[in-house]
Amino acid sequence: MTDIKKYQGVIPAFYACYDEKGEISPEGVRMFTRHLINKGVKGLYVGGSSGECIYHSVAERKLVLENVMAEAKGCLTIIAHVACNSTRDSRELAAHAESLGVDAIASIPPIYFHLPPYGIAAYWNDISAAAPNTDFIIYNIPQLAGVALTIPLLREMRKNPRVIGVKNSSMPTQDIQMWKDEGGEDFVVMNGPDEQFISGLAMGATGGIGGTYAVMPELFLKAYELMEAGEVAQARAIQNDICRIIYKLCEAHGNLYAVMKAVLRGKGLELGGVREPLPGLGEGDEDIAAQASAMIDAAIAKYC
Numbered sequence: 570m571t572d573i574k575k576y577q578g579v580i581p582a583f584y585a586c587y588d589e590k591g592e593i594s595p596e597g598v599r600m601f602t603r604h605l606i607n608k609g610v611k612g613l614y615v616g617g618s619s620g621e622c623i624y625h626s627v628a629e630r631k632l633v634l635e636n637v638m639a640e641a642k643g644c645l646t647i648i649a650h651v652a653c654n655s656t657r658d659s660r661e662l663a664a665h666a667e668s669l670g671v672d673a674i675a676s677i678p679p680i681y682f683h684l685p686p687y688g689i690a691a692y693w694n695d696i697s698a699a700a701p702n703t704d705f706i707i708y709n710i711p712q713l714a715g716v717a718l719t720i721p722l723l724r725e726m727r728k729n730p731r732v733i734g735v736k737n738s739s740m741p742t743q744d745i746q747m748w749k750d751e752g753g754e755d756f757v758v759m760n761g762p763d764e765q766f767i768s769g770l771a772m773g774a775t776g777g778i779g780g781t782y783a784v785m786p787e788l789f790l791k792a793y794e795l796m797e798a799g800e801v802a803q804a805r806a807i808q809n810d811i812c813r814i815i816y817k818l819c820e821a822h823g824n825l826y827a828v829m830k831a832v833l834r835g836k837g838l839e840l841g842g843v844r845e846p847l848p849g850l851g852e853g854d855e856d857i858a859a860q861a862s863a864m865i866d867a868a869i870a871k872y873c
């Protein structure tokens with residue numbers, strides 16, 4: 570039986586941490602993990618989109634997870650995203666994640682080739698079978714993966730007792746309602762789009778996993794707390810500020826993750842840049858990061 574409480578709350582997506590040469594920095598990973606533990610988040614989503622997983626080798630992804638676990642095991646809920654292009658590599662990461670004692674593994678659908686539903690189910694079940702004692706979370710992100718979760722596919726996947734939930738990054742919050750209704754009371758459904766955090770919660774999401782949480786965890790934690798308490802008006806005020814901050818971050822020429830790491834750099838946390846082909850910071854982007862950082866500080870001072 571899943572302990573749904575483990576997934577109730579704010580789970581930042583972990584960023585890739587590089588040294589000055591652009592290699593994975595184990596020290597950076599540990600420092601960033603400690604930083605987020607100190608902020609009071611519920612857990613971490615490691616090796617997902619925000620973790621730049623698709624640009625990392627299997628060995629690099631293991632190194633990241635090992636260093637996160639060294640700091641966070643036993644004090645945070647850890648969800649390791651393990652999907653690679655091939656089932657073979659994904660299974661290797663799944664088994665590795667289980668050996669480290671993560672709470673759950675997660676997987677996007679197979680990318681590039683749009684496989685039929687039975688091919689997607691086989692991929693997910695093969696990955697899950699490589700971590701036979703670990704919860705499995707389906708990652709639905711149709712706008713990037715190119716294929717979407719459907720109710721028939723979810724029904725098929727729920728024959729696997731390890732499938733405990735969906736991380737839903739599609740834009741309709743209606744999808745959250747559908748997965749939750751199909752899965753039942755104890756089924757975990759995590760909100761993806763940070764711009765709709767409180768709407769996802771209102772539709773019944775268990776909690777959220779998001780790419781921008783790590784630059785402003787205080788705001789997401791406060792919004793979550795207010796939604797739990799039924800204080801929707803104040804939660805909405807925070808959500809509005811969160812959205813304005815995200816729009817500011819997205820004004821930059823550089824990739825969102827590069828800008829968010831610039832924000833964290835300004836707060837004393839050096840996590841490096843982003844791996845190519847993601848565009849790094851361009852002219853004027855430092856200013857945008859500084860403006861976003863000031864907006865974050867002001868919102869924290871106002872609400873937290």
Ligand SMILES: CC(=O)N[C@H](C=O)[C@@H](O)[C@H](O)[C@H](O)CO
Pocket residue numbers: 618710713737738760761762763764778779780781815
């Ligand atoms: C498409 C995508 O990456 N979605 C992320 C996960 O659901 C979000 O957390 C975004 O990073 C966030 O909403 C910013 O747009």
Ligand SMILES: CC(=O)C(=O)O
Pocket residue numbers: 582583614616617618619620738761778779780781
């Ligand atoms: C943002 C997110 O959900 C990810 O990193 O996959």
